[in-house]
Amino acid sequence: MKFRLRRRRLGQLMLVSTVATTLSSFAEKTVAQTPIKRTTPMLKSSISETMKVTLQVNGTKHSLQIEPRVTLLDALREYIGLTGSKKGCDHAQCGACTVLVDGQRINSCLTFAIMHTDAAITTIEGLAQGDNLHPMQAAFVARDAFQCGYCTPGQICSAVSLVNEGHAKSDDDIRELMSGNICRCGAYPNIVAAVRDVLEGKKDAAV
Amino acid sequence: MQPFNYQKARQAENAVALVAPDAEASYLAGGTSLIDLMKLNVQTPRELVDINPLPLSKIEMQSNNLRIGAMARNSDVAYDAIIQKRYPVLSEALLSGASPQLRNMATVGGNLLQRTRCYYFRDTSMPCNKRVPGSGCAAIEGYNRIHAILGGSDRCIATHPSDMAVAMVALDAVVQTRGPNGERSIPLVDFHLVPGETPERETVLQHGELIVAVDLPASPNAARSHYLKVRDRASYAFAMVSVAAALDIQNGIIRSARIALGGVGTKPWRAYDAEKALLNKPANQAAFQAAANTAVAGAKPQKYNGFKVELAKRTIVKALTTVGGMA
Numbered sequence: 001m002k003f004r005l006r007r008r009r010l011g012q013l014m015l016v017s018t019v020a021t022t023l024s025s026f027a028e029k030t031v032a033q034t035p036i037k038r039t040t041p042m043l044k045s046s047i048s049e050t051m052k053v054t055l056q057v058n059g060t061k062h063s064l065q066i067e068p069r070v071t072l073l074d075a076l077r078e079y080i081g082l083t084g085s086k087k088g089c090d091h092a093q094c095g096a097c098t099v100l101v102d103g104q105r106i107n108s109c110l111t112f113a114i115m116h117t118d119a120a121i122t123t124i125e126g127l128a129q130g131d132n133l134h135p136m137q138a139a140f141v142a143r144d145a146f147q148c149g150y151c152t153p154g155q156i157c158s159a160v161s162l163v164n165e166g167h168a169k170s171d172d173d174i175r176e177l178m179s180g181n182i183c184r185c186g187a188y189p190n191i192v193a194a195v196r197d198v199l200e201g202k203k204d205a206a207v
Numbered sequence: 208m209q210p211f212n213y214q215k216a217r218q219a220e221n222a223v224a225l226v227a228p229d230a231e232a233s234y235l236a237g238g239t240s241l242i243d244l245m246k247l248n249v250q251t252p253r254e255l256v257d258i259n260p261l262p263l264s265k266i267e268m269q270s271n272n273l274r275i276g277a278m279a280r281n282s283d284v285a286y287d288a289i290i291q292k293r294y295p296v297l298s299e300a301l302l303s304g305a306s307p308q309l310r311n312m313a314t315v316g317g318n319l320l321q322r323t324r325c326y327y328f329r330d331t332s333m334p335c336n337k338r339v340p341g342s343g344c345a346a347i348e349g350y351n352r353i354h355a356i357l358g359g360s361d362r363c364i365a366t367h368p369s370d371m372a373v374a375m376v377a378l379d380a381v382v383q384t385r386g387p388n389g390e391r392s393i394p395l396v397d398f399h400l401v402p403g404e405t406p407e408r409e410t411v412l413q414h415g416e417l418i419v420a421v422d423l424p425a426s427p428n429a430a431r432s433h434y435l436k437v438r439d440r441a442s443y444a445f446a447m448v449s450v451a452a453a454l455d456i457q458n459g460i461i462r463s464a465r466i467a468l469g470g471v472g473t474k475p476w477r478a479y480d481a482e483k484a485l486l487n488k489p490a491n492q493a494a495f496q497a498a499a500n501t502a503v504a505g506a507k508p509q510k511y512n513g514f515k516v517e518l519a520k521r522t523i524v525k526a527l528t529t530v531g532g533m534a
Contacts, residue, residue: 110242
């Protein structure tokens with residue numbers, strides 16, 4: 001009897017401690033993912049701190065109160081919560097942040113959100129129709145065109161745009177026109193194959 | 208990044224009025240160079256005037272030239288049917304520069320105004336006479352493999368990185384501007400400055416002067432032209448050496464020639480002496496080799512970039528051979 005109580009007590013303690021750990025970890029994560037209101041020291045009071053910026057992302061309007069220096073990438077990830085677009089180099093050298101603005105691929109890390117208030121922005125989250133993957137997403141899955149997957153959202157957005165631009169006629173063209181997207185795992189052959197698959201059935205590739 | 212004030216300009220005169228009176232104000236076009244340098248605290252404008260809404264993105268034939276609006280995107284210029292047909296060197300140069308994403312953002316005006324730069328310029332922990340005049344040059348005594356062999360001074364040997372400008376210099380392009388003191392036309396070959404004693408000044412533009420267009424004159428050379436870029440990797444890299452070449456050949460004789468170099472000069476480098484060397488000569492390897500030797504005659508290589516002298520010569524010969532139809 002005594003032993004059973006002890007065991008129950010031990011179990012309760014373990015449960016409590018697990019819940020506490022989970023909660024504190026959740027709290028930390030929540031804090032880490034919550035947009036932090038930065039109290040950046042201003043050079044001069046005339047520098048505006050925040051402005052109201054409305055962005056249309058994947059067909060939904062988002063009204064944000066942000067500083068002009070917030071990049072489109074940071075607005076998408078930190079303020080709207082669309083974390084599909086990835087921050088790699090943050091200097092437009094890796095392509096992980098590629099999104100479509102009015103159908104054209106750009107590096108969202110090297111442009112300010114406030115510059116795109118009149119535009120239609122499409123991110124990786126906006127490509128699928130419900131549970132139906134975009135043909136480029138399906139091709140990437142079919143060809144196993146990713147390893148760690150970090151570069152994949154940017155690769156897919158870039159590839160969708162490449163197909164719509166209509167300038168790629170060969171595998172060499174695909175490689176050249178995907179050169180703004182770096183994959184450190186080296187999944188390039190499968191990425192080229194996936195893009196080629198969609199190019200050959202071009203009508204399915206429109207956003 | 209330093210905070211800044213932001214405004215959108217809808218008309219050119221409005222943009223000029225906003226930037227001209229404020230020494231710390233800057234135009235914001237594609238942003239591909241400016242925002243990159245702002246993230247590194249190399250450039251710290253206090254006021255940004257976004258000129259993306261300006262109606263300056265048309266590419267149109269005028270009576271005697273092709274006018275390219277300053278806000279035309281690099282990708283639109285590169286794939287423009289008239290430019291591909293009549294000025295292939297420009298299309299090829301644009302498509303050899305940056306990545307498709309950046310070409311969709313970058314503008315013609317912004318491309319000309321991207322900073323002449325090297326990795327020491329981008330690193331604020333290093334001295335740089337362009338960033339802080341008088342602080343010294345880390346490149347001249349440093350690792351200068353990518354640096355200029357033509358047009359440098361004891362203050363600066365950074366190269367101008369544009370491919371587009373090299374092609375445009377070969378095409379005798381003229382920059383049209385609008386500023387607080389009115390409009391002016393500036394031949395592109397005179398637009399960029401060699402560093403000399405004042406490497407912090409890179410162009411002849413006055414503060415607040417806005418590029419509104421670039422004109423390409425009709426040219427007998429332009430249709431027979433080619434851009435050849437040599438770099439460390441197959442794509443998406445700055446030029447080690449690049450050559451924009453155009454030839455007018457009649458009955459095997461060179462009647463006029465245009466040669467400009469990238470990756471080797473402190474500004475987009477027009478090789479006038481090499482052009483003269485080709486005039487009225489038969490279009491053959493001997494003439495091309497002689498022109499190539501002339502083009503780099505004044506080269507002053509540094510410790511790590513001596514290879515660029517020979518590389519430039521071979522790239523010139525290859526580009527001329529391609530344009531001459533002898534490849």
